[in-house]
Amino acid sequence: MPSTEITIRNVTFKNPVLTASGTFGYGLECEAFLDVSRLGGVVTKSISRKPRDGNPPQRIAETTAGMLNSIGLANVGVDVFLQSKLPLLRERGATTIVNIAASSIEEYCEVLEMCEEQEGVSGYEINVSCPNVKDGGLNFGTHCPSVAQITRELRRRTEKMLAIKLTPNVTSIGEFARACEAEGADAVSCVNTFIGMAVDVRTRRPKIATITGGYSGPAIKPIALAKVYEARKAVSIPIIGIGGIMSAEDAIEFMIVGASLVQVGTALFIDPAAGVKIAAGIEGYLAEQKMDSVRDLIGSLDTSMQPSLIAAGWS
Numbered sequence: 001m002p003s004t005e006i007t008i009r010n011v012t013f014k015n016p017v018l019t020a021s022g023t024f025g026y027g028l029e030c031e032a033f034l035d036v037s038r039l040g041g042v043v044t045k046s047i048s049r050k051p052r053d054g055n056p057p058q059r060i061a062e063t064t065a066g067m068l069n070s071i072g073l074a075n076v077g078v079d080v081f082l083q084s085k086l087p088l089l090r091e092r093g094a095t096t097i098v099n100i101a102a103s104s105i106e107e108y109c110e111v112l113e114m115c116e117e118q119e120g121v122s123g124y125e126i127n128v129s130c131p132n133v134k135d136g137g138l139n140f141g142t143h144c145p146s147v148a149q150i151t152r153e154l155r156r157r158t159e160k161m162l163a164i165k166l167t168p169n170v171t172s173i174g175e176f177a178r179a180c181e182a183e184g185a186d187a188v189s190c191v192n193t194f195i196g197m198a199v200d201v202r203t204r205r206p207k208i209a210t211i212t213g214g215y216s217g218p219a220i221k222p223i224a225l226a227k228v229y230e231a232r233k234a235v236s237i238p239i240i241g242i243g244g245i246m247s248a249e250d251a252i253e254f255m256i257v258g259a260s261l262v263q264v265g266t267a268l269f270i271d272p273a274a275g276v277k278i279a280a281g282i283e284g285y286l287a288e289q290k291m292d293s294v295r296d297l298i299g300s301l302d303t304s305m306q307p308s309l310i311a312a313g314w315s
């Protein structure tokens, strides 16, 4: 059997497939459909210091090849999360990555410090890239010094795995990845959603209440892959590849381009067990390719020119 384990800092993921933040609740809602311990890991919906109601409806709209959403970081808040969600995730044997969102550096630090006191948190993913809130969110994520400062402050406070989730809505994602690496992040998650919009032509109203939202799903995969490729060239820390992964082949593409782990999000709205199925598909591919370890896939992209083209005089 090929090895599917990936280790980042002090966390060993049993396979490289995680559920993406905000697409799998607190990892407990879909228990009827899958065993969460079979996932590489669960990334929680963003947790903030206080509970949040989020944005008014309509919050989600389907588009031709993707999904537009504007949830507004609705969540139960860190107290309820630690009291009534985390213990169940631990019982179920899930590798749990807590995603944290905040509107100030102090709030990020406070939420992380509260999580530090609990058992069952394997690491953190920091959301500096929510497209749907006025405070924090993209104001942080598109400002490199802020991303650097948040990374620095959180790094000082934890020995656990720290990943920063980057927005693709910037000119140079490589620059942001480099700032995270320089400040001690263990990984960067690439990418969060793209800003998108959809209009109902009969009412001439936007399809979601906040007018624009975060766009995800198969339509963004080639763009997300190019962002992972750009980040790969910029840093040597692990990259967590995210963006429109619907199948094992999609996930493998991200790993070949340089991702060490992947996250599945929009696909879960079609099939909550997609992550487990994709993990099994990757294992099948490794066996078929006679590869010993999934680690051999990471960054294995062959960009050399085909011999037949060289023979034909191309260079």
Ligand code: DHB
Pocket (backbone or CB within 6 Å): 022, 069, 070, 071, 072, 073, 074, 127, 129, 130, 131, 132, 192, 193, 214
């Ligand atoms: C939300 C947050 C995100 O980071 C994202 O990509 C999309 C939506 C939200 O809660 O609105």
